[in-house]
Amino acid sequence: MIRFRLQFVLGLVLVALSACGGAREKGKAVKVRLDPARLASAHEGERHALLIGIDQYDDDSWNDLRYPGKDAEDLGRVLADPRRGGFASVTVLNRPEQTTRAGVLEALRTLQARAWNPRDVVVVYVSGHGTLARDTRGELQRYLVMRDTRFRDVQGTGLEMVVLEQAMERLGSLRRVLVLATCHSGTGKSLLPESVRSELERTKAAFLPRPLEEDSRASLVLSASDWGEAAREDDALGNDIYTHFFIQALDGRADRNRDGAVSATEAHDWARRHTWTYTQGRQRPSVRMTEVGADPVLLSGSLSQPGQPEVFSYSPRLEGFTLKVDGVDAGELPGGVALPEGNRRLGLHKGGALLWEDTVVLRPGERRALDSMLREQAEGPRRTVSLDMGVLGFLDARSRREVLPRTLMAGAGLRWQGLLLEERLDVGVDLAVGQGRQALQLELGGTVPVRHRAVMLGLTVGPSWEWGRLGVSTGPRVAALWMERSFQLDLLKQDERYFTVWPGWMAGVSWKLGARWVLEAKGQLLWAYVPVDGRTRAVGFGGLWLSGGYRF
Known part of the structure; x- marks a missing residue:
């Protein structure tokens, strides 16, 4: 009986091994052919x-x-x-x-x-x-x-x-x-x-x-x-x-x-x-x-293939408007029209008047609603990246003569419109660097040559308003400022470095040069306590900037 049971078990093992194949695998994947058309249809x-x-x-x-x-x-x-x-x-x-x-x-x-x-x-x-x-x-x-x-x-x-x-x-x-x-x-x-x-x-x-x-x-x-x-x-x-x-x-x-x-x-x-x-x-x-x-x-x-790009509108408020593409009539709204891909100049006209015009990039298979494009333009771009040039220095003349001269600065900034408090406040960050080589006046008389550097990282939060092309922005500002001055004397070469975080205020006036480009003039005031020649002094710092920005 024991021998019979052993033969039975060995038989089951041989059957299992033969089913698994000579490679001694416990199983192998079976390829299933799927009809791509049926699979796409199910999807x-x-x-x-x-x-x-x-x-x-x-x-x-x-x-x-x-x-x-x-x-x-x-x-x-x-x-x-x-x-x-x-x-x-x-x-x-x-x-x-x-x-x-x-x-x-x-x-x-x-x-x-x-x-x-x-x-x-x-x-x-x-x-x-x-x-x-x-x-x-x-x-x-x-x-x-x-x-x-x-x-x-x-x-x-x-x-x-x-x-x-x-x-x-x-x-x-x-x-x-x-x-x-x-x-x-x-x-x-x-x-x-x-x-x-x-x-x-x-x-x-x-x-x-x-x-x-x-x-x-x-x-x-x-x-x-x-x-x-x-x-x-x-x-x-x-x-x-x-x-x-x-x-x-x-x-x-x-x-x-x-x-x-x-x-x-x-x-x-x-x-x-x-x-x-x-x-x-x-x-x-x-x-x-x-x-x-x-x-x-x-x-x-x-x-069967990506179609030509389409633009369309079925909004009652655009009924009767003529859509022009690259200056050529493409049809009257409501409805849609297929266009060649690439950069296309779109415009909406009615009674000889131009309601809207913009250049858009159209890609194969894309469908663009004119209502959304008008809404985006009405709301305007929400971000502005800028290149900034300006001057930064102490507000009082004594500090500029004896501590640190004015410094020419160059940098870049990024501003988000309506980012906080239900789109009521803008947020801007900026980074600027500058250096110079001038002479400082000594208390005992005479001058000493000095090389100076400055790096400033700022954050501004505040509202903005627009009236046509004119814009105004303002708000509190916090800036982290690193300064260095190096005296250039034959008998003395000494470097002094200082880092501080200053509160302040910024205000700016902008002018739109077009749908995307903007020119802005900004002013800022900062206030802090700075150690000068071993004494801590309350000082004010100010800056004037001219910026060129691109809105997106």
């Missing part, structure tokens, strides 16, 4: 879409539409096409039982329940009637008209925009696009209650409530029309006009930066431009962006 996330088209309504007050259901189907085919959108899932709601308020809310809940990757792309599209009505607080809000929405009870039976907004906010994806092929102006794909229509007619345009989606925290909100305009269907196109050109953009023709993919903003810009032309300026699609940065939301294709 980028998936694309999903919920498309809603409502063309039939239970309440006869809403006129039936011809193309919303077809709009949703046509867009869905393009998004699901592996050669174009390549979406992992496309859900189309266009049948009567699917387009009730309850049906749409259930579809939104199903969308929220999905396990989302933050890098997933989700598109929600709505084509149908839009209207305005007062909510429970009595405030005028925008509503989407469902199949069962009652004209006389929009607030209770319509889908308020805030509900759709909140549903998108609850998604785990950070790449969200809401496309609204609706309007609320009372013409085209809309209808307003008479009370609301008459109220709007009596309301000055500047006080009209803006659409709720302007403040949406979803990534992108694309609208087929601007506030107060109609979204239109067209029999010749067989679609909603904006939707027709939006679909057209996804076949690759809207890829303006040639990176192999069509982003949501590229598709919108294509559709906006062609919708404006097709309707002869009667319909202006709009876009609101809040969370989209350098990472675009891709709707079609895949990134």
Whole structure:
């Protein structure tokens, strides 16, 4: 029995050794081949879409539409096409039982329940009637008209925009696009209650409530029309006009930066431009962006190479401005434009006036928001590096004659604007060195030649103010000062060194020579006790400086 057990154990050992191989290894790594394209796709996330088209309504007050259901189907085919959108899932709601308020809310809940990757792309599209009505607080809000929405009870039976907004906010994806092929102006794909229509007619345009989606925290909100305009269907196109050109953009023709993919903003810009032309300026699609940065939301294709640099703006305050690149018109805002890489001179013009101009360095694949560039210029550079030349010496003439002459100094400084106390105080550091060779006057008469050196390290904290090109700064200062004087006599060669830290005050006046360069004149006062010839004396030290600085 013992021999049998021993043979059994030896057999197990031989099996284990044979499995490990002749190299006596306990195991070896197995190479796994990964498809780079599949790995990149998994890293980028998936694309999903919920498309809603409502063309039939239970309440006869809403006129039936011809193309919303077809709009949703046509867009869905393009998004699901592996050669174009390549979406992992496309859900189309266009049948009567699917387009009730309850049906749409259930579809939104199903969308929220999905396990989302933050890098997933989700598109929600709505084509149908839009209207305005007062909510429970009595405030005028925008509503989407469902199949069962009652004209006389929009607030209770319509889908308020805030509900759709909140549903998108609850998604785990950070790449969200809401496309609204609706309007609320009372013409085209809309209808307003008479009370609301008459109220709007009596309301000055500047006080009209803006659409709720302007403040949406979803990534992108694309609208087929601007506030107060109609979204239109067209029999010749067989679609909603904006939707027709939006679909057209996804076949690759809207890829303006040639990176192999069509982003949501590229598709919108294509559709906006062609919708404006097709309707002869009667319909202006709009876009609101809040969370989209350098990472675009891709709707079609895949990134095959770094694209050309892009600059863009969808801010209402820049609408109507012309973007010039190197002095040549590149397009009218809102929108984006692809540019050659390198140094480019950008300018914003309107009515012959120049709002802003600057030279920027653009790199492949970079996306720059004009709003951010304007904000950076408005705030101005926060740091200034300077080269300083000046003179440092005692304030009283006796000390300059008998202790240490004036010393020419040269150095450099660095100043941070708004670094402390909620951007109220600036901080500056500077280092200067100097030396000289002069004669000091002796108490008994006569003079003695002396060589002197000085090194000063200073810290200044204080506020600054700017009025156009003129700037003023001031604040307390602390300086560490090392001094040396060496008497040059045939019978006596003696060196004296002294180190101290002095409190004081500095003030300066600056003048901007351009966007980056600045010229500054500064004065400083320092006070300390200094031992001179065996006696401690309270002395004042002063300096005058002229600086040339570069702001960044």
